[in-house]
């Protein structure tokens with residue numbers, strides 16, 4: 272890794288700026304949690320409404336424990352099994368976590384991302400709040416170039432290569448006697464169930480704007496048809512680019528946002544994603560969840 276870039280990023284964060292950071296899921300737009308101006312800049316840079324809470328990224332279980340008043344048995348088990356990794360745990364917030372970060376909620380989303388560059392950054396800077404590094408409602412970035420083009424090259428961004436998971440983390444509310452999945456991710460409810468002895472309920476939360484109907488939108492309308500389905504007449508005159516996903520869910524997730532961006536070429540009026548019958552098992556749920564929010568109905 273480029274040490275000069277890392278120290279530059281640390282300096283920007285120290286001075287209440289925002290920095291693009293690589294993670295295994297998608298790139299984030301980070302500010303230090305102890306720099307209120309930096310947190311403000313996340314919202315203004317993204318044009319994000321203030322009702323949408325930010326995830327606090329930590330480099331260790333110790334840092335996570337400091338951010339919550341309630342680190343119980345379930346949180347410990349989940350962290351030991353899935354961190355660093357694509358799991359965000361929602362827990363009661365410690366008093367020093369500002370309500371700007373949590374959008375006024377008494378809970379905070381905590382995640383330890385699986386990327387060496389960002390783990391090193393956080394080890395030096397302390398925890399950072401970071402939403403995905405895209406304008407609100409738009410497709411999340413999975414390369415440094417995506418972040419640069421999203422914000423007109425105005426945000427300094429660390430290059431960690433293309434994201435390996437490709438879609439956002441699974442967001443899970445952690446309670447004494449059960450778990451609630453607020454946002455689906457490549458870490459599935461079944462995978463959570465394998466390591467805990469409590470019920471795992473899947474309920475997208477109204478406090479999770481990732482759960483809003485229109486999110487992750489590409490620059491031109493995207494339509495989805497089932498394989499074997501005939502293209503509706505209303506769409507047949509449009510100049511379209513087709514998106515075909517890999518049959519391997521992990522690869523499909525990694526490529527989804529990249530393919531959606533690439534397909535938006537000048538002159539293209541719409542994207543067409545074809546969903547195959549073989550792409551419908553649980554491992555695909557998070558992918559179709561994101562697609563359902565990015566698509567336009569016909």
Ligand code: TXA
Pocket residue numbers: 294296297298299300323324325326359361373376378379380382384401402403404438439440441442453454476478479480481482
């Ligand atoms: O993979 C990810 O989670 C990426 C990378 C950068 O870590 N981050 C990300 O952040 O997707 P963002 O801001 O685009 O989505 C965070 C979502 C919020 O929209 C909300 O749905 C949920 O996490 N969230 C955060 N804090 C919460 C809380 N206290 N209660 C409920 N949901 C919360």
Ligand code: MG
Pocket residue numbers: 402403411
């Ligand atoms: Mg986002």
